Amino acid sequence: MGTIYTAHQQELAGVIDDAPSRSSWTDWKWHIKNRVTTVEDFERVLGIRFSETERRAHKLTTARFPMSVTPYYLSLIDVEDYANDPVFLQAFPSPRELEISRHDMTDPLHEDSDSPVPGITHRYPDRVLFHVSNLCSMYCRHCTRKRKVGDRDAIPTRAELAAGIEYIRNTPQVRDVLLSGGDPFMLPDETLDWLLGEVERIPHVEVVRIGTRMPVVLPYRVTEDLVAMLRTHHPLWINTHFNHPREITASSRRALARLADAGIPLGNQSVLLAGVNDCPRLIKTLNQKLVQNRVRPYYLYQCDLSEGLTHFRTPVGKGIEILESLRGHTSGFAVPTYVVDAPGGGGKIPVMPNYIVSWGANKVVLRNYEGVITTYAEPDSYEPNYCDRDCAACNLTLKEDDGQEKACGVEKLLMDWDDTVSLTPEDNERLARRDTDAA
Secondary structure: OOOOOOOOHHHHHHHHHOOOOHHHHOHHHHHHHHOOOOOOHHHHHHHOOOOOOHHHHHHHHHHHHHOOOOOHHOOOOOHHHHHHHHHHHHOOOOOHOOOOOOOEEOOOOOOOOOOOOOEEEOOOOOOOOEEOOOOOOOOOOOOOHHOOOOOOOOOOOOHHHHHHHHHHHOOOOEEEEEEHHHHHHHHHHHHHHHHHHHHHOOOOOEEEEEEEOHHHHHHOOOOHHHHHHOOOOOOEEEEEOOOOOHHOOOOHHHHHHHHHOOOOOEEEEEEEEOOOOOOOHHHHHHHHHHHHHHHHEEEEOOOOEOOOOHHHHOOOHHHHHHHHEEEEEOOOOHHOOEEEOOOOOOEEEEEEOOOEEOOOOOOEEEOOOOOOOEEEEEOOOOOOOOOOOOHHOOOOOOOOOOOOOOOOOHHHOOOOOOOOOOOOOOOOHHHHHHHHHHO
């Protein structure tokens, strides 16, 4: 899928817009303007026909959990098998979302409870999550923040964003700021530029991250202008959210390449979804395609306990099975950390297969991905460095500042970063005469 219409996209654009221009399909604002938000439009655009019973059930769902899908993401649906299509399942409302189980929670991660000021969630000691937009280009059916989906009246004003910035400025332990939402890339370039500039000017903030699904659901948002602006705000990291290999297209690859070429490290956070990607082969293929595009698989999330997500949840054992199929079977940097985001605000808890078979006084018995059992002999005598928290008296090298390159002799004259232009012996008679004359 390139920057020119495919035949399928031409047809789709013509159904959506009576007179689309040739450049409409690659105009991200056109996609925002023409998002599909009703069951009738979904049927009309894709040529799908639901029964009257299905249509009523879908409408009941959208009345509580609204629908919004970009034409681009719609174009990825296989209409011949839409009921099993991973894009359809993530984009189209299911009546099962209205089945609220006794374990479901409106805010399972207690983000609102851990919010010292509006827009800020401060859960971990040295980092905060900054909600900078409540809007997304597409409403994912598995969203953990379904309580905020479609909340158009809660778009943060610049004054509200400034309050979040002020909290970060007044909290010196914060060294890492994650911009989230909604989707931060729904903000205009100018607003995002201002926001990043304000945060990076806070002395104790070392790194800023952005969480966005735009490379997946609307890759045309990653424009040259946006990337040119982002590259002025290093160190900047971006995490995106691919869940299935089918979501990786020529357009998404181009968007990822633009970001990576701008020197922005890219990560991916997938959610384990029943019926969508709960398959070791699919997750392995997805992660290998991601690393081909310079995206590091970061997290594989167990689906949260948000309202209406029961049908998407798998047992934790399924995630462990998938991890077993990755570790040792593909590159280590293609293996994400499988986590359960603990209800009640406990944060991300890593879950993984157990590779320790047994543990003795000075030997550990381990197994590898093949089932090979091996041992690792621990030291017979280990004297730990006694720590009384008196760092000033510690015998370890605790110099934490950046190392400084040093050179001596002729090497000094060759180093561009050293200002030395000549070397003179200490017993040089000419210099001695200078000292005598000065006296």
